[in-house]
Amino acid sequence: VQLVESGGGLVQPGGSLRLSCAASGLNFSNLWMNWVRQAPGKGLEWVANIKKDGSEKNYVDSVKGRFTISRDNAKNSMHLQMNSLRAEDTAVYYCVAGLGYWGQGALVTVSS
């Protein structure tokens, strides 16, 4: 099983970034997918998830209206479109399949 995040980087406040997660070695279309983030030196925070078929999406309040989660089961991939980024969004973002499969994370830094 492999989950590989990409798309992280440095962005100015108010800017946008799109994270991607490429999955292999698992039954992707049969799993809820999640994004979990961890600010530097802090604990874990669940950000969003998406149902197996993409028909249901949930977000933590702090990102509602700014972040959009999506998935492409044909390509075994998931995305997080992040708009209107703030300094407090700075974190390592983990792609999580179900509960047990985690990527190594993508660092997003929001700073001027």
Next chain:
Amino acid sequence: EIVLTQSPGTLSLSPGERATLSCRASQSVNSNYFAWFQQKPGQAPRLLIYGASSRATGIPDRFSGSGSGTDFTLTINRLEPEDFAVYYCLQHGTSPQTFGQGTKVEVK
């Protein structure tokens, strides 16, 4: 939102000792949707326990989970050197999913 409060914040123990970690929820949690994770520096979290008491694949039997309702416990019997890490609880039955703030198990 369900708030999970972990205690203690830090646990200082020696190898071979037993660790008892607590996670208390602000409202009742369905045990089927309660999990524990371990995280070491520079690594992604690893699932230890799901459904409050079921060990994930490959997790040694010195790790055990128990509890229901608002009180859950992770017990680590006979601490091994590789067990010193930060542990998080998670409820994923009610949106937003929420993690506890973590308990650090350190070498005494």
